[in-house]
Amino acid sequence: MLNHKEVIAKSPAFIEAVELAKRVAESSANVLILGESGSGKEVIAQMIHDLSKRKSRAFIPLNCSAIPENLLESELFGYAKGAFTGAGISRMGLFEEAEGGTLFLDEIGDLDLNLQAKLLRVIQERKIKRVGENTYRPINIRIICATHENLQEAIKRKSFREDLYFRLNVISIEVPPLRQRHEDIMPLAYHFLRRYSSANGKVLSSFSADAIESLMSHSWPGNVRELENLIERAVVLCSTHVIQREDLRLLKSSSEVASVLPSTFESLQQFLVDKNPYKKILPIEEITQQYIQYALEINRGAKDKTARDLGIDRKTLYRRLRSSEDRS
Structure with missing residues (x-):
């Protein structure tokens, strides 16, 4: 990907996003960057960091959807020795590693509600507690978040906290997709x-x-x-x-x-014929899991593309894949 010094902005929509990033860089305000996957959200976040007073300290990016939920908490907050099986030593998390700098949380919409509550507490109290510890540690970092999801719709679905949304969305920057640039x-x-x-x-x-x-x-x-x-x-x-x-x-x-790909209905119909030649009625959950595997095969294992093609977010795809593995 580009770094902020290589930002190429010729289109008015992207120039607007870049200029807004420059204006908010010197502030301490939380920033929420909105845009599709691959559109350049991390480039904008890096630019904000590099133009800020924190530029001499670390810029640490984390894709929240790339780490399993059961590991994400310890990745963010660190853990104490003996906190869980395999925790042979104490380890600091990304909040501490970013001390004095910037922590960039990409795909914040994929964070589960439990971690959303803990992130809200960190933003409010400016301190964290490692997994397995009772001691709170003060932190001095800037948090920049990004997502491809419509968080207002997620709030309506009760999958994203409204109070966290307002804390993160002090300044929002929308990065337009390349097809609009x-x-x-x-x-x-x-x-x-x-x-x-x-x-x-x-x-x-x-x-x-x-x-x-x-x-x-x-x-x-x-x-x-x-x-x-x-x-x-x-x-x-x-x-x-x-x-x-x-x-x-x-x-x-x-x-x-469009001219060579079958419609979704035709694709599903052919899939059912191939997988179920005797026309037996299958449970919806089984059809869903098989169709996900079919989509993965078509996309050669590319999970991001498969999630987009199926019209679901990556977190949902990963959860269904884990569910399938648990049953097998």
Whole structure:
């Protein structure tokens, strides 16, 4: 991903987000960054840290959805020796490691309600307690959070605390998806072209007209992260000095994708025929679990993409996968 010094902002929507980040950097206000996965939320958080008075101290990012719920508390707060099986020594958590600096909690919407309550207490009292200890430790950090979820809808579903939302959302910065930032696509593509050409010892100067048309017509569901991965792969595969359309052969425009992919109903219908040729009525839960496994196979194990395709958040996907493993 880009770092804050490499931020490329040509589109008005992204320039607005960058300018707001610069304005809030010197304050101590909590910041909530909103946007789709891969759109650049961590870049904005890093920029806020690097332009703040805390820039000489640590910037520690954590993706809350990437760590199992039963481990996340000890990851954040640390633990005392003997707090649980395997805790042979005491260990500080990320709140303490970020002392004097910034803790960036990405995908805060995936935090369970128990940890939400503890995070709220930390924000209010500015102190933490390690797992297995009774002693509170003062902390001096800035907390920046980010999420791809609509937290107001999560509040209505009772899956996110309203009081925590108001504590986190002192300043909100919305990072637009790449499909709404057409002016940024080619500048970003050229930036990644230079980076990965250098990293791979290649001399690649530009993109063909057809390649540019492909890049500009794609809907970019994975946003800047998807673009970066695509350009890195194209650099490795390219056999000339110019990236050609065929070097982007895994890239299809949204219209091309729509023309070759079956509808959701047709896909589900075919799945049921393949998995259940005798037309036996199956429990809904079993169908759901099998369809999730089917989607994972189609996406070659890519859990983030599978969650997006199924219309569920990653936390729900991980929970269902764990449930399936427990039954097997």
